[in-house]
Amino acid sequence: MLLVRDSMVREVVTVSPETTAAEALKLCWERGIRHLPVLEGGKMVGLISDRDLRLATPALGDPNRAAALEKIRVGDEMSRGITTADPEDPIEQAAMAMHEKKIGCLPVVEGDDLVGILTASDVMAALVRLVGAHEPGSRLEVQIPDRPGSLAEVAGIVRDQGVNIVSVLSAPSEGNGVAHSVAVIRLATINPSGVVRSLQEAGFPVLWPPTAPDGPGL
Amino acid sequence: MSGRAVFVHDEALEAYGFGGDHPFNPLRVRMTIELCESLGLMEGHRFVSPEPATDEDLTTVHSLSYVRSVQKAGRDEAPLSELLDYGIGTQDNPIFPQMHEACAHVVGAVIGACRLVVGGEAEHALCVSGGLHHALRSKASGFCVYNDAGAAIARLKEEHPGIRVAYVDTDAHHGDGVQWMFYDDPDVLTFSMHESGRYLFPGTGGVEEKGRDGGTGYSLNVPLQPFTQDPSFIECFEETLPEALRRFRPDLILSQNGCDAHALDPLTHLSATTRVYEHVPRRVHELAHELCEGRWVAIGGGGYDIWRVVPRAWAALWAAVSHQEMPETMPGSWIAKWGGQSPVALPNLTRDAAADYPPIGRAAQIEERNRRTVAELKRKVLPLIEEGPRP
Ligand SMILES: [Zn+2]
Numbered sequence: 390m391l392l393v394r395d396s397m398v399r400e401v402v403t404v405s406p407e408t409t410a411a412e413a414l415k416l417c418w419e420r421g422i423r424h425l426p427v428l429e430g431g432k433m434v435g436l437i438s439d440r441d442l443r444l445a446t447p448a449l450g451d452p453n454r455a456a457a458l459e460k461i462r463v464g465d466e467m468s469r470g471i472t473t474a475d476p477e478d479p480i481e482q483a484a485m486a487m488h489e490k491k492i493g494c495l496p497v498v499e500g501d502d503l504v505g506i507l508t509a510s511d512v513m514a515a516l517v518r519l520v521g522a523h524e525p526g527s528r529l530e531v532q533i534p535d536r537p538g539s540l541a542e543v544a545g546i547v548r549d550q551g552v553n554i555v556s557v558l559s560a561p562s563e564g565n566g567v568a569h570s571v572a573v574i575r576l577a578t579i580n581p582s583g584v585v586r587s588l589q590e591a592g593f594p595v596l597w598p599p600t601a602p603d604g605p606g607l
Numbered sequence: 608m609s610g611r612a613v614f615v616h617d618e619a620l621e622a623y624g625f626g627g628d629h630p631f632n633p634l635r636v637r638m639t640i641e642l643c644e645s646l647g648l649m650e651g652h653r654f655v656s657p658e659p660a661t662d663e664d665l666t667t668v669h670s671l672s673y674v675r676s677v678q679k680a681g682r683d684e685a686p687l688s689e690l691l692d693y694g695i696g697t698q699d700n701p702i703f704p705q706m707h708e709a710c711a712h713v714v715g716a717v718i719g720a721c722r723l724v725v726g727g728e729a730e731h732a733l734c735v736s737g738g739l740h741h742a743l744r745s746k747a748s749g750f751c752v753y754n755d756a757g758a759a760i761a762r763l764k765e766e767h768p769g770i771r772v773a774y775v776d777t778d779a780h781h782g783d784g785v786q787w788m789f790y791d792d793p794d795v796l797t798f799s800m801h802e803s804g805r806y807l808f809p810g811t812g813g814v815e816e817k818g819r820d821g822g823t824g825y826s827l828n829v830p831l832q833p834f835t836q837d838p839s840f841i842e843c844f845e846e847t848l849p850e851a852l853r854r855f856r857p858d859l860i861l862s863q864n865g866c867d868a869h870a871l872d873p874l875t876h877l878s879a880t881t882r883v884y885e886h887v888p889r890r891v892h893e894l895a896h897e898l899c900e901g902r903w904v905a906i907g908g909g910g911y912d913i914w915r916v917v918p919r920a921w922a923a924l925w926a927a928v929s930h931q932e933m934p935e936t937m938p939g940s941w942i943a944k945w946g947g948q949s950p951v952a953l954p955n956l957t958r959d960a961a962a963d964y965p966p967i968g969r970a971a972q973i974e975e976r977n978r979r980t981v982a983e984l985k986r987k988v989l990p991l992i993e994e995g996p997r998p
């Protein structure tokens with residue numbers, strides 16, 4: 390469910406190196422997109438964004454703009470050596486690549502074929518599903534020690550309270566010198582108080598929601 | 608008959624509850640009814656008994672397979688594994704005998720209340736058992752099995768094509784079920800003021816949830832910071848609701864009056880007092896007279912301090928609906944009857960004393976955050992409401 394192929398857009402709008410900047414910008418505007426893979430003989434040779442094109446052409450209002458837009462070819466301005474994703478890549482791997490390289494889009498390639506495109510907003514949509522944010526639930530943050538079985542113990546406590554888990558994410562966290570993780574758990578209940586109490590009794594600090602008006606976390 | 612207020616209630620409605628020590632306890636309705644009687648607020652008024660909703664009423668907003676599952680659950684005819692897919696049989700929404708009948712009766716009561724008001728037989732109507740705003744199309748959620756407000760609005764739309772309904776929800780939880788049912792409908796304005804979903808179930812109800820397609824601009828959300836107190840609560844309410852309703856021009860206002868934003872409520876982190884629970888109905892009442900010839904139906908909702916909060920909040924609601932002054936003192940007979948069962952001391956006054964709820968240390972910060980939320984709603988969403996027809 391959380392692979393690149395589940396989140397990518399399959400109908401990709403492409404251009405060729407000979408496409409003019411005017412045509413490419415028009416495509417972006419009409420289709421509401423920001424990135425165009427550049428194909429030559431069916432093979433991807435580059436990527437052009439509306440931002441690349443804007444930077445390469447005179448600003449709006451400049452008398453030379455129209456002529457420049459017709460003259461500049463996509464092939465002159467496109468980026469080469471593009472980072473791509475495989476449809477079977479986990480979505481988090483694609484997200485990491487986009488984050489580390491500060492890019493807003495990954496063409497998805499299978500062998501030599503361009504089969505889709507993944508943008509930052511597709512990754513966001515996957516994240517919303519991943520955290521279950523569209524399902525009714527109560528959000529808890531629980532501090533758990535970095536040792537095997539901790540998360541299972543937390544899950545067991547939730548199970549014993551008869552509550553379903555909508556989603557669970559866990560990330561390492563520093564603080565007070567002891568290695569631990571913080572698990573963000575969405576519970577399918579309007580009344581998480583029983584779970585909170587049991588977790589605290591078992592020695593798992595519940596960091597969220599805050600319980601005191603002037604306490605930490607707010 | 609103009610000026611007449613109706614209290615829609617029947618003991619059959621008190622069957623809606625999940626038993627044991629479940630927080631949703633129908634005793635709160637009994638205590639409310641008896642408090643209204645003891646305070647003398649029922650003199651010259653009587654209770655109107657509602658009919659249960661039919662399957663056709665329910666399937667205006669619920670799937671037939673869901674309704675069938677609730678029916679089977681209440682007769683012990685379906686395996687738990689099958690019911691869990693519908694949110695039934697969970698810790699929040701346990702199975703209880705005849706649950707379909709009890710839940711359908713609540714829906715029928717709210718449909719009935721709306722028909723009395725829209726049909727002109729009553730000016731205002733109250734049904735405290737209604738307000739089960741979390742119920743989804745095919746899923747029980749947050750103690751709510753059938754969505755009474757949703758079904759009532761859908762029925763009204765069938766019976767009165769073109770009718771414009773404003774749904775006003777001040778429960779501490781986001782009114783998600785009703786919002787999603789009319790998310791693309793410009794004839795139903797949903798307004799929900801609640802504790803932010805970052806802190807509280809169901810997690811939704813951000814300002815950016817503003818409706819979809821033709822209904823864009825007709826879902827309004829005011830998510831409040833935890834520990835919001837009366838002044839900020841009332842300020843946010845006043846800054847948004849009157850303007851929204853004046854633009855929209857409803858034919859009917861249906862208000863959900865969950866009182867779980869009270870500081871004593873065990874399930875939420877808001878810090879309102881009875882001041883909010885007098886202010887909100889009074890203002891909704893005034894707006895109903897200003898905008899839609901008084902057509903106003905009030906329903907209950909959440910409220911889990913059933914001893915100190917719910918009876919007082921909803922007696923004050925009935926006082927507003929029925930054009931009466933709320934007396935100051937709690938009746939001794941009522942305290943004597945319920946005091947023995949209550950795990951906490953029952954208040955002697957109908958209103959909370961301001962001195963018992965002083966401003967908290969972070970009040971100014973909370974107020975500031977709430978103001979930013981309101982400003983965002985006013986900037987981004989309120990202008991999308993097309994000005995409705997003037998009378
Ligand atoms: Zn009136």
Ligand SMILES: [Zn+2]
Nearest residue numbers: 778780867909
């Ligand atoms: Zn509530």
